[in-house]
Amino acid sequence: MKIAKEFNWEMGHRLPFHEGKCRNLHGHSYKMRVELEGEIEENGMVMDYYDVKTLIEPIVENLDHSVMAYEKDSELIDALKTLGSKVNIVPFQTTAENICLYFLNKIKEINKAKNITRARVWVFETENTYALEEIELV
Numbered sequence: 001m002k003i004a005k006e007f008n009w010e011m012g013h014r015l016p017f018h019e020g021k022c023r024n025l026h027g028h029s030y031k032m033r034v035e036l037e038g039e040i041e042e043n044g045m046v047m048d049y050y051d052v053k054t055l056i057e058p059i060v061e062n063l064d065h066s067v068m069a070y071e072k073d074s075e076l077i078d079a080l081k082t083l084g085s086k087v088n089i090v091p092f093q094t095t096a097e098n099i100c101l102y103f104l105n106k107i108k109e110i111n112k113a114k115n116i117t118r119a120r121v122w123v124f125e126t127e128n129t130y131a132l133e134e135i136e137l138v
Contacts, residue, residue, distance in 0.1 A: 003045075004035040005052045009064040013094035016073050025067070025076065028125045032060070032103065035134075037118040047113055059106050068094045096131035099123050104135050111137055 012027035034056055038046045066086040069076050070093050080087040092098040100123040107119050120134035 001040050001046050002035050002037045003047060003049070003052070004033055005049055005056070007032045007034070007056055007060045009060050011063050011065070012067040013069070014073070014076060015093060015095065016070070016076075017093065030063075030099075031124040033122040033124075034103070034107070035120040035122075036116050037120070038113070038116040041115055047116060051113075055107070055110060056103075059103065063088060068099070070094055096123050096125045096129070097133070100131040100133045104133055108135060108137055 008029065008031050010027060010029055012025060014025045015022040017023075034052065036047055036052065040046055066088050067076070067080055068088045068090055069080065071077075071089050071091050077087065077089060090098075090102065092102070100121050103121045103123065104119060107121070111119070117136065117138050118134060119137055120132070122130050122132045124130040
């Protein structure tokens with residue numbers, strides 16, 4: 001059985017390697033769909049949606065109204081620190097694909113439910129562009 005929940009946040013980033021507009025600091029209204037797969041427990045649920053929210057919301061809240069910056073983008077990091085802005089420094093280029101993997105790795109780290117065997121994440125940068133990946137959790 002599969003269940004899913006969606007989350008939204010606002011976040012800025014830039015892709016310093018990009019040849020086009022994405023080289024500039026800009027932001028997105030991100031949407032993420034998290035799908036969890038597993039066996040239905042005695043209570044009739046794969047996982048309570050409240051527990052899904054409790055699992056994912058702290059990760060989303062940490063990113064909301066921040067700038068995600070690649071650790072090697074020292075110009076951006078220095079500027080954000082000077083401004084006193086909220087910044088999340090990560091060891092990867094801040095593409096939708098890598099943000100998708102970031103969430104999947106976080107879910108794998110913090111998932112304690114023994115019946116959840118697989119997770120799938122969609123990260124939407126815009127209304128009609130997204131990255132999708134899934135992993136085994138066991």
